[in-house]
Amino acid sequence: MGWLTMSRRSMGGHATAKAYLDDQLTYSRPVEGGTEGLKVLASSCPQNRTYYAAVQVLKNGVGSEVFAVVCKVLWNPRSKNGEQFGYKDMTENMGPCEDNCPRAILDLLTPTEHEHALDWRKRCAENLKRRARKLENGDRIKLGAAITFTDGHVGDEFVVEKRGRRLSFRAPDGYSRYRITRVMDMPWEIVPTTKVHKTIFA
Known part of the structure:
Protein backbone atom coordinates (compact mmCIF):
# COMPACT_ATOMS: atom_id res chain seq x y z
CA MET A 1 0.00 0.00 0.00
CA GLY A 2 0.99 3.62 -0.47
CA TRP A 3 1.16 6.44 2.04
CA LEU A 4 -1.96 7.73 3.76
CA THR A 5 -1.58 11.28 5.08
CA MET A 6 -3.93 13.44 7.11
CA SER A 7 -4.22 16.40 9.44
CA ARG A 8 -4.27 15.97 13.20
CA ARG A 9 -7.96 16.87 13.10
CA SER A 10 -8.55 13.69 11.11
CA MET A 11 -6.94 11.44 13.71
CA GLY A 12 -10.18 10.89 15.60
CA GLY A 13 -8.95 12.61 18.74
CA HIS A 14 -5.85 10.47 19.08
CA ALA A 15 -2.85 12.49 20.24
CA THR A 16 -0.09 10.24 18.91
CA ALA A 17 0.70 8.09 15.90
CA LYS A 18 0.82 5.02 18.15
CA ALA A 19 -2.63 5.65 19.62
CA TYR A 20 -4.16 6.18 16.18
CA LEU A 21 -2.62 3.03 14.69
CA ASP A 22 -3.54 0.94 17.75
CA ASP A 23 -7.14 1.99 17.22
CA GLN A 24 -7.07 1.33 13.47
CA LEU A 25 -5.73 -2.18 13.99
CA THR A 26 -8.18 -3.13 16.75
CA TYR A 27 -11.69 -3.83 15.52
CA SER A 28 -14.48 -6.38 15.20
CA ARG A 29 -17.00 -6.61 12.36
CA PRO A 30 -19.93 -8.89 11.61
CA VAL A 31 -19.51 -11.61 9.01
CA GLU A 32 -21.63 -14.58 8.03
CA GLY A 33 -21.69 -16.89 11.00
CA GLY A 34 -20.30 -14.47 13.57
CA THR A 35 -17.61 -11.82 13.80
CA GLU A 36 -14.01 -11.33 12.73
CA GLY A 37 -11.42 -8.77 13.61
CA LEU A 38 -8.00 -7.88 14.94
CA LYS A 39 -6.57 -6.88 18.31
CA VAL A 40 -3.29 -5.12 19.05
CA LEU A 41 -1.61 -7.02 21.88
CA ALA A 42 1.46 -4.78 22.12
CA SER A 43 2.92 -1.93 20.09
CA SER A 44 5.75 0.57 20.00
CA CYS A 45 6.46 3.68 17.95
CA PRO A 46 9.81 5.10 19.10
CA GLN A 47 10.39 8.72 18.10
CA ASN A 48 7.25 8.59 15.91
CA ARG A 49 9.25 7.05 13.06
CA THR A 50 8.35 3.38 12.86
CA TYR A 51 5.37 1.62 14.42
CA TYR A 52 5.66 -2.05 15.36
CA ALA A 53 2.75 -4.13 16.64
CA ALA A 54 1.87 -7.71 17.55
CA VAL A 55 -1.65 -8.15 16.17
CA GLN A 56 -3.93 -11.08 16.95
CA VAL A 57 -6.54 -12.47 14.58
CA LEU A 58 -9.99 -12.76 16.19
CA LYS A 59 -12.89 -14.94 15.08
CA ASN A 60 -16.09 -14.85 17.08
CA GLY A 61 -14.12 -13.15 19.83
CA VAL A 62 -11.57 -15.97 20.08
CA GLY A 63 -7.90 -15.15 19.41
CA SER A 64 -5.69 -17.22 17.15
CA GLU A 65 -2.68 -16.29 14.98
CA VAL A 66 -0.50 -13.37 16.10
CA PHE A 67 1.49 -11.59 13.39
CA ALA A 68 3.53 -8.41 13.13
CA VAL A 69 2.46 -5.14 11.54
CA VAL A 70 5.04 -2.50 10.65
CA CYS A 71 4.14 1.06 9.68
CA LYS A 72 6.51 3.70 8.41
CA VAL A 73 5.42 6.94 10.05
CA LEU A 74 5.58 10.60 9.11
CA TRP A 75 5.00 12.89 12.09
CA ASN A 76 5.28 16.62 11.60
CA PRO A 77 2.95 18.58 13.94
CA ARG A 78 4.22 21.88 12.45
CA SER A 79 3.50 20.95 8.84
CA LYS A 80 2.22 23.94 6.88
CA ASN A 81 0.40 21.90 4.24
CA GLY A 82 -2.11 20.49 6.73
CA GLU A 83 -0.76 16.94 6.66
CA GLN A 84 0.84 16.45 10.06
CA PHE A 85 0.60 12.66 10.13
CA GLY A 86 1.09 9.92 7.59
CA TYR A 87 1.76 6.20 7.56
CA LYS A 88 2.47 3.28 5.25
CA ASP A 89 1.44 -0.08 6.65
CA MET A 90 2.94 -3.51 5.96
CA THR A 91 2.74 -6.95 7.50
CA GLU A 92 5.82 -9.00 8.30
CA ASN A 93 4.96 -11.22 5.31
CA MET A 94 5.99 -8.32 3.06
CA GLY A 95 9.53 -8.40 4.49
CA PRO A 96 9.77 -4.78 5.70
CA CYS A 97 13.18 -3.09 5.59
CA GLU A 98 12.45 -1.70 9.07
CA ASP A 99 13.81 -4.38 11.40
CA ASN A 100 14.18 -2.87 14.86
CA CYS A 101 11.14 -4.49 16.42
CA PRO A 102 11.29 -4.69 20.24
CA ARG A 103 11.77 -8.08 21.86
CA ALA A 104 8.48 -7.81 23.79
CA ILE A 105 6.59 -7.69 20.49
CA LEU A 106 8.59 -10.43 18.75
CA ASP A 107 7.96 -12.77 21.68
CA LEU A 108 4.18 -12.53 21.16
CA LEU A 109 4.23 -13.67 17.53
CA THR A 110 3.01 -17.16 16.75
CA PRO A 111 5.08 -19.52 14.55
CA THR A 112 5.05 -18.90 10.81
CA GLU A 113 6.38 -20.63 7.70
CA HIS A 114 6.28 -17.54 5.51
CA GLU A 115 9.74 -16.96 4.04
CA HIS A 116 9.68 -13.16 4.17
CA ALA A 117 8.32 -13.13 7.72
CA LEU A 118 10.99 -15.56 8.89
CA ASP A 119 13.70 -13.43 7.32
CA TRP A 120 12.28 -10.28 8.94
CA ARG A 121 12.11 -11.93 12.37
CA LYS A 122 15.70 -13.14 11.97
CA ARG A 123 16.94 -9.65 11.10
CA CYS A 124 15.12 -8.17 14.09
CA ALA A 125 16.62 -10.80 16.42
CA GLU A 126 20.11 -10.17 15.08
CA ASN A 127 19.73 -6.43 15.63
CA LEU A 128 18.57 -7.01 19.20
CA LYS A 129 21.56 -9.27 19.82
CA ARG A 130 23.97 -6.62 18.50
CA ARG A 131 22.47 -3.94 20.74
CA ALA A 132 22.74 -6.22 23.77
CA ARG A 133 26.53 -6.33 23.50
CA LYS A 134 28.49 -4.54 26.22
CA LEU A 135 31.45 -2.23 25.89
CA GLU A 136 33.68 -1.49 28.86
CA ASN A 137 36.34 1.14 29.34
CA GLY A 138 39.61 -0.12 27.89
CA ASP A 139 38.05 -2.69 25.55
Missing part, protein backbone atom coordinates in the same frame (compact mmCIF):
# COMPACT_ATOMS: atom_id res chain seq x y z
CA ARG A 140 39.71 -2.96 22.16
CA ILE A 141 37.35 -3.52 19.24
CA LYS A 142 37.79 -4.37 15.58
CA LEU A 143 35.12 -3.11 13.21
CA GLY A 144 33.83 -5.06 10.24
CA ALA A 145 35.19 -2.33 7.94
CA ALA A 146 37.55 0.62 8.27
CA ILE A 147 36.16 4.13 8.87
CA THR A 148 37.59 7.35 7.47
CA PHE A 149 37.33 10.37 9.78
CA THR A 150 37.39 14.08 8.99
CA ASP A 151 41.01 14.42 10.18
CA GLY A 152 42.08 11.84 7.61
CA HIS A 153 42.52 8.95 10.03
CA VAL A 154 41.46 5.59 8.63
CA GLY A 155 41.09 2.67 11.00
CA ASP A 156 39.16 -0.40 12.02
CA GLU A 157 40.59 -0.96 15.52
CA PHE A 158 39.92 1.30 18.48
CA VAL A 159 40.24 1.42 22.25
CA VAL A 160 37.03 2.23 24.07
CA GLU A 161 37.03 5.16 26.47
CA LYS A 162 33.89 5.17 28.55
CA ARG A 163 32.76 8.00 30.80
CA GLY A 164 29.37 7.14 32.26
CA ARG A 165 27.14 6.42 29.27
CA ARG A 166 29.31 8.42 26.89
CA LEU A 167 31.60 6.50 24.57
CA SER A 168 34.59 7.70 22.61
CA PHE A 169 37.14 5.71 20.64
CA ARG A 170 40.90 6.10 20.42
CA ALA A 171 43.23 4.62 17.83
CA PRO A 172 45.47 2.05 19.61
CA ASP A 173 48.63 3.88 18.53
CA GLY A 174 47.39 7.45 18.94
CA TYR A 175 45.76 9.95 21.29
CA SER A 176 43.00 11.40 19.13
CA ARG A 177 39.49 10.50 20.23
CA TYR A 178 36.67 9.80 17.81
CA ARG A 179 32.93 9.38 17.91
CA ILE A 180 31.43 6.46 16.00
CA THR A 181 27.75 6.98 15.30
CA ARG A 182 25.44 4.03 16.06
CA VAL A 183 28.36 1.80 16.93
CA MET A 184 26.04 -0.73 18.59
CA ASP A 185 24.35 -1.33 15.24
CA MET A 186 27.66 -2.04 13.51
CA PRO A 187 29.48 -5.37 13.19
CA TRP A 188 32.49 -5.50 15.52
CA GLU A 189 34.26 -7.89 17.84
CA ILE A 190 36.33 -7.56 20.98
CA VAL A 191 40.04 -8.01 20.34
CA PRO A 192 41.55 -10.20 23.10
CA THR A 193 44.26 -8.37 25.02
CA THR A 194 46.66 -9.47 27.73
CA LYS A 195 45.86 -7.75 31.00
CA VAL A 196 48.59 -7.32 33.58
CA HIS A 197 47.37 -7.75 37.14
CA LYS A 198 49.00 -6.15 40.14
CA THR A 199 51.21 -8.41 42.23
CA ILE A 200 50.05 -8.59 45.83
CA PHE A 201 52.63 -9.45 48.44
CA ALA A 202 51.53 -11.09 51.65
Whole structure:
Protein backbone atom coordinates (compact mmCIF):
# COMPACT_ATOMS: atom_id res chain seq x y z
CA MET A 1 0.00 0.00 0.00
CA GLY A 2 0.99 3.62 -0.47
CA TRP A 3 1.16 6.44 2.04
CA LEU A 4 -1.96 7.73 3.76
CA THR A 5 -1.58 11.28 5.08
CA MET A 6 -3.93 13.44 7.11
CA SER A 7 -4.22 16.40 9.44
CA ARG A 8 -4.27 15.97 13.20
CA ARG A 9 -7.96 16.87 13.10
CA SER A 10 -8.55 13.69 11.11
CA MET A 11 -6.94 11.44 13.71
CA GLY A 12 -10.18 10.89 15.60
CA GLY A 13 -8.95 12.61 18.74
CA HIS A 14 -5.85 10.47 19.08
CA ALA A 15 -2.85 12.49 20.24
CA THR A 16 -0.09 10.24 18.91
CA ALA A 17 0.70 8.09 15.90
CA LYS A 18 0.82 5.02 18.15
CA ALA A 19 -2.63 5.65 19.62
CA TYR A 20 -4.16 6.18 16.18
CA LEU A 21 -2.62 3.03 14.69
CA ASP A 22 -3.54 0.94 17.75
CA ASP A 23 -7.14 1.99 17.22
CA GLN A 24 -7.07 1.33 13.47
CA LEU A 25 -5.73 -2.18 13.99
CA THR A 26 -8.18 -3.13 16.75
CA TYR A 27 -11.69 -3.83 15.52
CA SER A 28 -14.48 -6.38 15.20
CA ARG A 29 -17.00 -6.61 12.36
CA PRO A 30 -19.93 -8.89 11.61
CA VAL A 31 -19.51 -11.61 9.01
CA GLU A 32 -21.63 -14.58 8.03
CA GLY A 33 -21.69 -16.89 11.00
CA GLY A 34 -20.30 -14.47 13.57
CA THR A 35 -17.61 -11.82 13.80
CA GLU A 36 -14.01 -11.33 12.73
CA GLY A 37 -11.42 -8.77 13.61
CA LEU A 38 -8.00 -7.88 14.94
CA LYS A 39 -6.57 -6.88 18.31
CA VAL A 40 -3.29 -5.12 19.05
CA LEU A 41 -1.61 -7.02 21.88
CA ALA A 42 1.46 -4.78 22.12
CA SER A 43 2.92 -1.93 20.09
CA SER A 44 5.75 0.57 20.00
CA CYS A 45 6.46 3.68 17.95
CA PRO A 46 9.81 5.10 19.10
CA GLN A 47 10.39 8.72 18.10
CA ASN A 48 7.25 8.59 15.91
CA ARG A 49 9.25 7.05 13.06
CA THR A 50 8.35 3.38 12.86
CA TYR A 51 5.37 1.62 14.42
CA TYR A 52 5.66 -2.05 15.36
CA ALA A 53 2.75 -4.13 16.64
CA ALA A 54 1.87 -7.71 17.55
CA VAL A 55 -1.65 -8.15 16.17
CA GLN A 56 -3.93 -11.08 16.95
CA VAL A 57 -6.54 -12.47 14.58
CA LEU A 58 -9.99 -12.76 16.19
CA LYS A 59 -12.89 -14.94 15.08
CA ASN A 60 -16.09 -14.85 17.08
CA GLY A 61 -14.12 -13.15 19.83
CA VAL A 62 -11.57 -15.97 20.08
CA GLY A 63 -7.90 -15.15 19.41
CA SER A 64 -5.69 -17.22 17.15
CA GLU A 65 -2.68 -16.29 14.98
CA VAL A 66 -0.50 -13.37 16.10
CA PHE A 67 1.49 -11.59 13.39
CA ALA A 68 3.53 -8.41 13.13
CA VAL A 69 2.46 -5.14 11.54
CA VAL A 70 5.04 -2.50 10.65
CA CYS A 71 4.14 1.06 9.68
CA LYS A 72 6.51 3.70 8.41
CA VAL A 73 5.42 6.94 10.05
CA LEU A 74 5.58 10.60 9.11
CA TRP A 75 5.00 12.89 12.09
CA ASN A 76 5.28 16.62 11.60
CA PRO A 77 2.95 18.58 13.94
CA ARG A 78 4.22 21.88 12.45
CA SER A 79 3.50 20.95 8.84
CA LYS A 80 2.22 23.94 6.88
CA ASN A 81 0.40 21.90 4.24
CA GLY A 82 -2.11 20.49 6.73
CA GLU A 83 -0.76 16.94 6.66
CA GLN A 84 0.84 16.45 10.06
CA PHE A 85 0.60 12.66 10.13
CA GLY A 86 1.09 9.92 7.59
CA TYR A 87 1.76 6.20 7.56
CA LYS A 88 2.47 3.28 5.25
CA ASP A 89 1.44 -0.08 6.65
CA MET A 90 2.94 -3.51 5.96
CA THR A 91 2.74 -6.95 7.50
CA GLU A 92 5.82 -9.00 8.30
CA ASN A 93 4.96 -11.22 5.31
CA MET A 94 5.99 -8.32 3.06
CA GLY A 95 9.53 -8.40 4.49
CA PRO A 96 9.77 -4.78 5.70
CA CYS A 97 13.18 -3.09 5.59
CA GLU A 98 12.45 -1.70 9.07
CA ASP A 99 13.81 -4.38 11.40
CA ASN A 100 14.18 -2.87 14.86
CA CYS A 101 11.14 -4.49 16.42
CA PRO A 102 11.29 -4.69 20.24
CA ARG A 103 11.77 -8.08 21.86
CA ALA A 104 8.48 -7.81 23.79
CA ILE A 105 6.59 -7.69 20.49
CA LEU A 106 8.59 -10.43 18.75
CA ASP A 107 7.96 -12.77 21.68
CA LEU A 108 4.18 -12.53 21.16
CA LEU A 109 4.23 -13.67 17.53
CA THR A 110 3.01 -17.16 16.75
CA PRO A 111 5.08 -19.52 14.55
CA THR A 112 5.05 -18.90 10.81
CA GLU A 113 6.38 -20.63 7.70
CA HIS A 114 6.28 -17.54 5.51
CA GLU A 115 9.74 -16.96 4.04
CA HIS A 116 9.68 -13.16 4.17
CA ALA A 117 8.32 -13.13 7.72
CA LEU A 118 10.99 -15.56 8.89
CA ASP A 119 13.70 -13.43 7.32
CA TRP A 120 12.28 -10.28 8.94
CA ARG A 121 12.11 -11.93 12.37
CA LYS A 122 15.70 -13.14 11.97
CA ARG A 123 16.94 -9.65 11.10
CA CYS A 124 15.12 -8.17 14.09
CA ALA A 125 16.62 -10.80 16.42
CA GLU A 126 20.11 -10.17 15.08
CA ASN A 127 19.73 -6.43 15.63
CA LEU A 128 18.57 -7.01 19.20
CA LYS A 129 21.56 -9.27 19.82
CA ARG A 130 23.97 -6.62 18.50
CA ARG A 131 22.47 -3.94 20.74
CA ALA A 132 22.74 -6.22 23.77
CA ARG A 133 26.53 -6.33 23.50
CA LYS A 134 28.49 -4.54 26.22
CA LEU A 135 31.45 -2.23 25.89
CA GLU A 136 33.68 -1.49 28.86
CA ASN A 137 36.34 1.14 29.34
CA GLY A 138 39.61 -0.12 27.89
CA ASP A 139 38.05 -2.69 25.55
CA ARG A 140 39.71 -2.96 22.16
CA ILE A 141 37.35 -3.52 19.24
CA LYS A 142 37.79 -4.37 15.58
CA LEU A 143 35.12 -3.11 13.21
CA GLY A 144 33.83 -5.06 10.24
CA ALA A 145 35.19 -2.33 7.94
CA ALA A 146 37.55 0.62 8.27
CA ILE A 147 36.16 4.13 8.87
CA THR A 148 37.59 7.35 7.47
CA PHE A 149 37.33 10.37 9.78
CA THR A 150 37.39 14.08 8.99
CA ASP A 151 41.01 14.42 10.18
CA GLY A 152 42.08 11.84 7.61
CA HIS A 153 42.52 8.95 10.03
CA VAL A 154 41.46 5.59 8.63
CA GLY A 155 41.09 2.67 11.00
CA ASP A 156 39.16 -0.40 12.02
CA GLU A 157 40.59 -0.96 15.52
CA PHE A 158 39.92 1.30 18.48
CA VAL A 159 40.24 1.42 22.25
CA VAL A 160 37.03 2.23 24.07
CA GLU A 161 37.03 5.16 26.47
CA LYS A 162 33.89 5.17 28.55
CA ARG A 163 32.76 8.00 30.80
CA GLY A 164 29.37 7.14 32.26
CA ARG A 165 27.14 6.42 29.27
CA ARG A 166 29.31 8.42 26.89
CA LEU A 167 31.60 6.50 24.57
CA SER A 168 34.59 7.70 22.61
CA PHE A 169 37.14 5.71 20.64
CA ARG A 170 40.90 6.10 20.42
CA ALA A 171 43.23 4.62 17.83
CA PRO A 172 45.47 2.05 19.61
CA ASP A 173 48.63 3.88 18.53
CA GLY A 174 47.39 7.45 18.94
CA TYR A 175 45.76 9.95 21.29
CA SER A 176 43.00 11.40 19.13
CA ARG A 177 39.49 10.50 20.23
CA TYR A 178 36.67 9.80 17.81
CA ARG A 179 32.93 9.38 17.91
CA ILE A 180 31.43 6.46 16.00
CA THR A 181 27.75 6.98 15.30
CA ARG A 182 25.44 4.03 16.06
CA VAL A 183 28.36 1.80 16.93
CA MET A 184 26.04 -0.73 18.59
CA ASP A 185 24.35 -1.33 15.24
CA MET A 186 27.66 -2.04 13.51
CA PRO A 187 29.48 -5.37 13.19
CA TRP A 188 32.49 -5.50 15.52
CA GLU A 189 34.26 -7.89 17.84
CA ILE A 190 36.33 -7.56 20.98
CA VAL A 191 40.04 -8.01 20.34
CA PRO A 192 41.55 -10.20 23.10
CA THR A 193 44.26 -8.37 25.02
CA THR A 194 46.66 -9.47 27.73
CA LYS A 195 45.86 -7.75 31.00
CA VAL A 196 48.59 -7.32 33.58
CA HIS A 197 47.37 -7.75 37.14
CA LYS A 198 49.00 -6.15 40.14
CA THR A 199 51.21 -8.41 42.23
CA ILE A 200 50.05 -8.59 45.83
CA PHE A 201 52.63 -9.45 48.44
CA ALA A 202 51.53 -11.09 51.65
